Amino acid sequence: MRMSAWIRQHIAALRALLVLTVITGIIYPAVVLGVSQLPGLKDKADGSLIHKDGKLVGSSLIGQAFTDGKGNALVQYFQTRPSNSAPSDGSIPDGYDPTNTAFGNMGPESIVDTLDASDPKKDKLSLLSTVCSRSAAVGQLEGVDGSRPFCTPGGVGAVLSVMGDRDSHGLVTHPTKVVSVNEACSADSTHPTVPFQQAYEGVTVECAKRGEDYSAGQIVPIRGDASADTPVPSDAVTASASGLDPQISPEYAAIQVARVAKARNVSVDQIKALVDAHKSGRALGFLGEPTVNVVELNYDLDSKYPFKG
Numbered sequence: 001m002r003m004s005a006w007i008r009q010h011i012a013a014l015r016a017l018l019v020l021t022v023i024t025g026i027i028y029p030a031v032v033l034g035v036s037q038l039p040g041l042k043d044k045a046d047g048s049l050i051h052k053d054g055k056l057v058g059s060s061l062i063g064q065a066f067t068d069g070k071g072n073a074l075v076q077y078f079q080t081r082p083s084n085s086a087p088s089d090g091s092i093p094d095g096y097d098p099t100n101t102a103f104g105n106m107g108p109e110s111i112v113d114t115l116d117a118s119d120p121k122k123d124k125l126s127l128l129s130t131v132c133s134r135s136a137a138v139g140q141l142e143g144v145d146g147s148r149p150f151c152t153p154g155g156v157g158a159v160l161s162v163m164g165d166r167d168s169h170g171l172v173t174h175p176t177k178v179v180s181v182n183e184a185c186s187a188d189s190t191h192p193t194v195p196f197q198q199a200y201e202g203v204t205v206e207c208a209k210r211g212e213d214y215s216a217g218q219i220v221p222i223r224g225d226a227s228a229d230t231p232v233p234s235d236a237v238t239a240s241a242s243g244l245d246p247q248i249s250p251e252y253a254a255i256q257v258a259r260v261a262k263a264r265n266v267s268v269d270q271i272k273a274l275v276d277a278h279k280s281g282r283a284l285g286f287l288g289e290p291t292v293n294v295v296e297l298n299y300d301l302d303s304k305y306p307f308k309g
Contacts, residue, residue, distance in 0.1 A: 052302070060295055060296050063244050063247075064080065064096055065080065066078070066080065066298055067079075073141055075141075078275075078292075078294050078297055078298055079236075079248075080294045081235050081245055082095070082239045084103055085097050085101050085243030095239075095243060101243050103242070106127035110128065111126050112181050112214075112215075113181070113182045115212075116210060117211030118210075118211075128156075129156040129182055131237045131238065132156055133156065134237040135155075135232045136155035138236045139232055142232075142256060142259055144231040144232065145230065146230070148230050149223055158180075158221065159222070160217075161179045161218070161219055162177075162217050162218045163214075163216065163218075171218060176203070178204070178205045179208055180205055180206070182208065184207060184209070184210050192207075235248055246296075248292055249289065250279060253292040254275075257272055260301070263307065271305075278293050
């Protein structure tokens with residue numbers, strides 16, 4: 001009798017398993033798939049794919065690097081946001097590897113670089129120096145002023161380590177030594193490094209020596225004369241959380257228009273019109289900020305105004 005009850009329970013469980021498998025594993029996915037293929041939904045359900053000349057070239061949801069493979073911008077294309085999404089082996093130096101989404105994980109207190117004692121290529125830049133160097137590069141590429149507050153003319157963070165006796169609040173009152181921590185001394189004695197600031201409170205500023213630790217000093221960022229109202233927007237110098245955003249701000253797109261128009265030998269107004277066609281407003285009218293989809297814009301550029309360089 002006990003065995004019969006045990007068998008009946010297991011048969012009932014098996015039936016329930018089969019029924020739920022058919023419903024959740026076959027019927028439900030089939031219904032979802034059918035709905036997703038309806039007009040107006042199919043493109044998004046299939047991944048918002050972009051085809052060019054019959055070939056799949058990407059997705060409007062995933063950013064791409066429009067560079068030469070070595071980090072140099074291709075002048076005929078609008079440039080995307082910087083990306084931290086790159087494999088450690090360097091096989092994709094420009095980032096935008098969809099299998100390796102990543103973020104920099106650095107905050108506003110990241111202002112001091114780690115200068116490798118043997119190889120400058122192994123330097124670990126702080127968030128401040130990363131932003132400074134990117135802003136200078138964008139400014140040079142677009143022909144605008146890429147200087148920013150707290151950045152040196154050389155494109156690193158303008159930060160001093162001030163050493164000396166401290167008061168009760170931990171502030172150095174009488175400096176005895178001052179070092180520009182993000183500017184390394186040059187190995188070439190005939191062309192010595194000149195710190196961005198000659199003196200601080202009467203003490204001559206020295207350049208940093210690779211491998212030295214200057215954390216014992218009071219770390220002082222220097223504001224400088226650059227305007228906070230820089231033409232290089234924040235999305236041009238910082239990566240997104242995923243590292244794969246395909247959009248940029250209209251402000252970043254605007255400073256690139258002249259370069260792209262010149263490279264493709266068309267008028268600025270023609271490029272502006274195309275940028276406007278790929279501009280999206282705030283979600284639901286109030287969420288987020290307006291954006292321009294660079295991936296769609298660049299492939300549309302190739303279709304309408306082919307590059308002949």
